[in-house]
Amino acid sequence: MGLLSDPTRRRALISLLTRLNTPICAVCYMAGVAWFMGLAFEPFTLRMHMSENAMGSTMVEERFQAGERALVTAKEFGVQKNKAGGMPVDWLVKAMQDRGLEVFTQSFSRTLPFPDENKERFMVKGTNVYGILRAPRAPRTEALMLTAPCSQGNDNNQAVGMLLVLAQYFRSQVYWAKDIIFLVNEHDLIGMQAWLEGYHHTNITGMEWSPLQGRAGAIQAALSLELSSDVVTSLDIVLEGLNGQLPNLDLVNLFYAFCQKFDVLCTFQGKLQRNDWDSPSGYSHAVQTMMLMVLKQASGHSWGDHGLFLRYQVEAVTIKGINSYRQYKTTTTTVGRLLEGMYRKLNNLLERLHQSFFFYLLPSLSHFVSISYYMPAFGLLAAILLLRALNLWVELSAPPATEDGVANVEQQSSSGVLSVVTPLVISHLTGVALYTLPVHFQEMAVEHFPVSETEAVVLTAIAVYTAGLALPHNTHRFVSGEGTEQGWRVLKLVAVLYLAVLLGCTALLNFSLGFILALTLVPVAAGVTPHMPKFPTACVMVVLSPACTLLFSVFAFHELQETPLSFQDTWLLFLSVISQGILDHALYGALVFPLLAMLVYPCWLLFWNILFWK
Amino acid sequence: SIGLAMNSAEQFFNSGHTNNWAILACTSRFWFNYRHVANTLSVYRSVKRLGIPDSQIVLMLADDMACNHRNPKPATVFSHKNMELNVYGDDVEVDYRGYEVSVENFLRVLTGRLPPSTPRSKRLLSDDRSNILIYLTGHGGNGFLKFQDFEEISNIELADAFEQMWQKRRYNELLFIIDTCQGASMYERLYSPNIMALASSQIGEDSLSHQPDLAIGVHLMDRYTFYMLEFLEDIHPASKTNMNDLFKVCPKSQCVSTPGRRTDLFQRDPGSVLITDFFGSVRKVEITVETINLTDSESGELQNESRSYVDQLPVSEIIHQKPKQKDWHPPDGFILGLWTLILLVFFKTYGMKHLKHIL
Numbered sequence: 004m005g006l007l008s009d010p011t012r013r014r015a016l017i018s019l020l021t022r023l024n025t026p027i028c029a030v031c032y033m034a035g036v037a038w039f040m041g042l043a044f045e046p047f048t049l050r051m052h053m054s055e056n057a058m059g060s061t062m063v064e065e066r067f068q069a070g071e072r073a074l075v076t077a078k079e080f081g082v083q084k085n086k087a088g089g090m091p092v093d094w095l096v097k098a099m100q101d102r103g104l105e106v107f108t109q110s111f112s113r114t115l116p117f118p119d120e121n122k123e124r125f126m127v128k129g130t131n132v133y134g135i136l137r138a139p140r141a142p143r144t145e146a147l148m149l150t151a152p153c154s155q156g157n158d159n160n161q162a163v164g165m166l167l168v169l170a171q172y173f174r175s176q177v178y179w180a181k182d183i184i185f186l187v188n189e190h191d192l193i194g195m196q197a198w199l200e201g202y203h204h205t206n207i208t209g210m211e212w213s214p215l216q217g218r219a220g221a222i223q224a225a226l227s228l229e230l231s232s233d234v235v236t237s238l239d240i241v242l243e244g245l246n247g248q249l250p251n252l253d254l255v256n257l258f259y260a261f262c263q264k265f266d267v268l269c270t271f272q273g274k275l276q277r278n279d280w281d282s283p284s285g286y287s288h289a290v291q292t293m294m295l296m297v298l299k300q301a302s303g304h305s306w307g308d309h310g311l312f313l314r315y316q317v318e319a320v321t322i323k324g325i326n327s328y329r330q331y332k333t334t335t336t337t338v339g340r341l342l343e344g345m346y347r348k349l350n351n352l353l354e355r356l357h358q359s360f361f362f363y364l365l366p367s368l369s370h371f372v373s374i375s376y377y378m379p380a381f382g383l384l385a386a387i388l389l390l391r392a393l394n395l396w397v398e399l400s401a402p403p404a405t406e407d408g409v410a411n412v413e414q415q416s417s418s419g420v421l422s423v424v425t426p427l428v429i430s431h432l433t434g435v436a437l438y439t440l441p442v443h444f445q446e447m448a449v450e451h452f453p454v455s456e457t458e459a460v461v462l463t464a465i466a467v468y469t470a471g472l473a474l475p476h477n478t479h480r481f482v483s484g485e486g487t488e489q490g491w492r493v494l495k496l497v498a499v500l501y502l503a504v505l506l507g508c509t510a511l512l513n514f515s516l517g518f519i520l521a522l523t524l525v526p527v528a529a530g531v532t533p534h535m536p537k538f539p540t541a542c543v544m545v546v547l548s549p550a551c552t553l554l555f556s557v558f559a560f561h562e563l564q565e566t567p568l569s570f571q572d573t574w575l576l577f578l579s580v581i582s583q584g585i586l587d588h589a590l591y592g593a594l595v596f597p598l599l600a601m602l603v604y605p606c607w608l609l610f611w612n613i614l615f616w617k
Numbered sequence: 618s619i620g621l622a623m624n625s626a627e628q629f630f631n632s633g634h635t636n637n638w639a640i641l642a643c644t645s646r647f648w649f650n651y652r653h654v655a656n657t658l659s660v661y662r663s664v665k666r667l668g669i670p671d672s673q674i675v676l677m678l679a680d681d682m683a684c685n686h687r688n689p690k691p692a693t694v695f696s697h698k699n700m701e702l703n704v705y706g707d708d709v710e711v712d713y714r715g716y717e718v719s720v721e722n723f724l725r726v727l728t729g730r731l732p733p734s735t736p737r738s739k740r741l742l743s744d745d746r747s748n749i750l751i752y753l754t755g756h757g758g759n760g761f762l763k764f765q766d767f768e769e770i771s772n773i774e775l776a777d778a779f780e781q782m783w784q785k786r787r788y789n790e791l792l793f794i795i796d797t798c799q800g801a802s803m804y805e806r807l808y809s810p811n812i813m814a815l816a817s818s819q820i821g822e823d824s825l826s827h828q829p830d831l832a833i834g835v836h837l838m839d840r841y842t843f844y845m846l847e848f849l850e851d852i853h854p855a856s857k858t859n860m861n862d863l864f865k866v867c868p869k870s871q872c873v874s875t876p877g878r879r880t881d882l883f884q885r886d887p888g889s890v891l892i893t894d895f896f897g898s899v900r901k902v903e904i905t906v907e908t909i910n911l912t913d914s915e916s917g918e919l920q921n922e923s924r925s926y927v928d929q930l931p932v933s934e935i936i937h938q939k940p941k942q943k944d945w946h947p948p949d950g951f952i953l954g955l956w957t958l959i960l961l962v963f964f965k966t967y968g969m970k971h972l973k974h975i976l
Contacts, residue, residue, distance in 0.1 A: 178688065
């Protein structure tokens, strides 16, 4: 008979499972972490290669020469920006019209739920200006995009200057098979979201915008440019988009190929490329780059204007020009040629970019880790939860001690499932409170306490979070089945399975977020029982809770970027990160804050409940 | 002198071919396959220059490169970089364009099985005294040629189409040139007489492209056709260059792949075959002032010989091929008897009661 249908063999297997459960879980955890760290090891990674046939191997000789004119235009734009005290709409419209584009504007307005202290805005009103270069001979079915943000002060003037000069150069060529849209957006991400919503006729975030008068067809690819200085020593590429979505790897390949062609220093995560990736220092460099990407992706924040395009299936990246006062400088003409080359290659596309990977991790610009390589690391961590669940199931279905009567057993098993419902409901209500209370009651908080609105929101969130810690003491009287051995096992079984499903779904959409949460929550889930010493275990649990994970991630992020922070600074940054997370959710539809507040935190609270089970 | 005129008349009627046709097909589309269209157009240009008129050329181009939106020099197709030679010209006549270039249409053109409404320019109206040049280019593999990114023609289909042409007396001699990866696989299965085949690479080898043009941004030609074009540019209608020189075009040092050829089905010695026999249209014109009486007894004999469809020349009489090795099978009845014996022995040994286990 089969392995699982033979009773004796089954019993043997189950006893093996229960005896060795903890060692296997420990081994799985260490294997998962080791697998993840080994991903950046160069022999395990794949070389980047261009997968799209249409963007093939032949390169064109680029003829762009107007780098100096770009700088002049940038200065002029800066002057006009200062004069207008914001976006010089009329000047930009005239500039684009003079260059032969079809120019349109869009106005938008949005009131943030509470003031944004990082960018110092609360009621945002702005205008986007965009010009369409019509392809001379092609039907207007497809388009490419180039965007430059109109930022405060003197930032990104050179980006707009380059955009205008490129528009003029592109206009005189006959070989465009797609329309090109040149967009200058105000208030960076908010303006971009307004434009995208207007272009695609959706309204996800409740922003008000005027409808777009001019359209150009389906957008195949977009580039967002950020250039703030006349002198550029390196170009950085930013990939991470909203909710951890990444652009197609072919776009990164394209950028890297042109970096190599023009001998431009290209960086990723601000780190240079090197030749010796398989040496120990090379390995640590690669691990740092990969960890930075993981942390950025896990935040669910869009790290450039390009991040909002990804939701609409438009592949986009942000290219930042960086001046690090090196001796080797790149001229603006070279940057313009690089962009020209990229656009000519994108012009050859016949379909949307789909041949290369959408899910990957980059330890460097020349190597990548595909989803099939990194998923097993998460799988090993999720396996721990499943093993634990099996163990609990076996314990629950084992016959009880003989002194209890049969009736007792029945009563316990029937109350088993119902006793779980109460902690579940209470935890989720706390989660909902964490999601809604901070923003709704900020006025009341400001009335009663001497804090600004932003601080009120953040501190309310932390208060609700900490209040949840006190729940087990206060809600035990509502919980039936208290004090039974079965009760907490059933709750733990449900909680472990719930966590497994939750983390699995998260890892599929945003691997980095799922993995980081798994790293801290899986030991909690696997190890917690009411029989452990309360105070030390409670401390460990708080350290491994989602909020502290966030705190440590902020700290690690700055360590990896070689700008270490003191504890005071880390705490302040942590508070601002919470407010940014809530704002991201309100403004762009980022899902990290609702996920953490309404699903992950209640799950953690269930384990907290189990710890304090009486 | 009448005898001399009669002699030349006899020679005239006994010579090989009287007209030339060309079928030139480019089977791939999309901008990055620019070089296949340029290949086909350069052969078209040579063939037209050497005399074959448009009415006797069937030109099939799967995509329009000259007017492609991405062409920085619209209405041109270049074969040499720095835009030295525009093979598109201003009198190109494309017979099959775009999606009309399909395997079905190609085979129908070859075999003549076209619907009655097809115009003359799209038909191959050859007869048994036509020399036909067939040039194919595109993406290919071992035993197939890709048409249009969604269908393929196999070497067996091609061989059968040529056999149909032979049986319907649609050609006198045929020169088949193919410039694709693993092109030699396409002429492997040919079995009809009077075919000479040339390919740009052997099985397992890739045919490489020649040079990119940095202004246009694509590879302009494939190597084999590029060197063949250079060779053909030196040919004029009266030149006596023969096929052996064509075989030497594009050695491995220039082409990286090894060009291949097949001459065993061809009856004449390649050294005696002029390039213009296939690439040009050299009309045999004999000017004489004598009157020649054609109703001679000798020629009458030839005319009375009836040729019905079944009496055509069997191929094996013309081509001395090695007989195929047939594998030996034991006769069928023997096998049946053997199994009956086995069953009888089985049931005798174990008895009939075991029959119920089987039934």
